[in-house]
Amino acid sequence: MFQILKSEGTIDFMRWSKGAVVFSLLMIAASIYTISTNWLNWGLDFTGGTLIEVGFENPANLEEIRTSLSDRGFGDATVQNFGSARDVMVRLRPHEGLQGEQLGLQIIHALEEGTGESVEMRRVEFVGPNVGDELAEAGGLAIIVSLICILMYVSMRFEWRLAAGAVLALAHDVIITIGIFSIMQIEVDLTIVAALLTVVGYSLNDTIVVFDRIRENFRRVRKGGSVEIINGAITQTLSRTLITSGTTLFVVIALFTKGGANIHGFATALLLGITVGTYSSIYVASNLALKLGVSREHLMPPKVEKEGAEFDEMP
Incomplete structure (x- = not known):
C-alpha cells in the first residue's frame, strides 16, 4: 500500500514524478503531432x-x-x-x-x-487576408515575447534551475492548450490569443508562489533532502493553489456555459489553460527543477563579509 502522507503530514508528490513526466511528454508529443498535421482552425481575424x-x-x-x-x-x-x-x-x-x-x-x-x-x-x-496575416504574426510574436520577458524576470528572481523549470512549464501549458484546440478544431481568433496570454500569467503566478516557498524552506529547514523540501513546499501551498484555481474555474465555467458564442472560445482556452496550469505548477515546474539538480547550496543567500572583520580576527 502506498504511503501517501509522511508522518508530519507532507504529501509525497514527487512519488509520481516519473509518471507525470511520461504523461506530460505524451501530451506534448500528441499536441505537436496534431498541430503539424491538422494545424489550427484559424478564424476570420487571421484568414480574412x-x-x-x-x-x-x-x-x-x-x-x-x-x-x-x-x-x-x-x-x-x-x-x-x-x-x-x-x-x-x-x-x-x-x-x-x-x-x-x-x-x-x-x-x-x-x-x-x-x-x-x-x-x-x-x-x-x-x-482582408493581409490584415489576417499581420494579426497572426503579431499574436504569435506577443506570446513569444511574453515568454522571453518571463524568462528574464524569473532568472533575476530565482536561481537558474528554478527559472528554467518555470519557463518550461509555461511552454508546456501553451503547447498542450494549443494542441487541444488543434485536435478539436476550435476556431482560433484574437480572443484565443488573449486567453493564452492570460493563461501564461496565471500559471506563472501560481508557479512563483510555489517556488518562493521552496526557496524559503531550503533556507529555513535544516534537515531533509531536495525531494522532502519540495514536497513540503507544494503541500504548504496546495490549499492556496486549489482555492485560487477552484474559484477562478467557477467564473470560467459560468462564462463557458452562459457567456454566449462570442466568448465561448475565450472561456474554453481559459478552462483548459487553468486546468493544465494548475497541474504543471505542482508536477512540471518543481519536477523539472528537481531533475536539474536544485539543492540547498544553490538557494542559500550569499555571505557578505562585514567591513573590518579581518581586524576582529587578529589576536
Whole structure:
C-alpha cells in the first residue's frame, strides 16, 4: 500500500514524478503531432473574410439557415447564435468579387428565401487576408515575447534551475492548450490569443508562489533532502493553489456555459489553460527543477563579509 502522507503530514508528490513526466511528454508529443498535421482552425481575424450579424423575428433554426446558405453556394459559412435565439452570426471565408455590403445583401436574400422570414441586417465586417496575416504574426510574436520577458524576470528572481523549470512549464501549458484546440478544431481568433496570454500569467503566478516557498524552506529547514523540501513546499501551498484555481474555474465555467458564442472560445482556452496550469505548477515546474539538480547550496543567500572583520580576527 502506498504511503501517501509522511508522518508530519507532507504529501509525497514527487512519488509520481516519473509518471507525470511520461504523461506530460505524451501530451506534448500528441499536441505537436496534431498541430503539424491538422494545424489550427484559424478564424476570420487571421484568414480574412466577412462577418455578418442578422436578426430574425422569431427564434432562428440554425440547421435550416445552414441548409439555406449551402443550397445557395455558401456551404463554407459558419452559423451560430449570439446574444439571443433571434440573433445569428454568419462567418464566411473570402469570396472573389464579393465584399462587405454586397455579400451581406446576398446572405440576407438567401436567408429570407430559405426561411420565409423577414431578416434584419445588424452588422457587416470585412477583414482582408493581409490584415489576417499581420494579426497572426503579431499574436504569435506577443506570446513569444511574453515568454522571453518571463524568462528574464524569473532568472533575476530565482536561481537558474528554478527559472528554467518555470519557463518550461509555461511552454508546456501553451503547447498542450494549443494542441487541444488543434485536435478539436476550435476556431482560433484574437480572443484565443488573449486567453493564452492570460493563461501564461496565471500559471506563472501560481508557479512563483510555489517556488518562493521552496526557496524559503531550503533556507529555513535544516534537515531533509531536495525531494522532502519540495514536497513540503507544494503541500504548504496546495490549499492556496486549489482555492485560487477552484474559484477562478467557477467564473470560467459560468462564462463557458452562459457567456454566449462570442466568448465561448475565450472561456474554453481559459478552462483548459487553468486546468493544465494548475497541474504543471505542482508536477512540471518543481519536477523539472528537481531533475536539474536544485539543492540547498544553490538557494542559500550569499555571505557578505562585514567591513573590518579581518581586524576582529587578529589576536
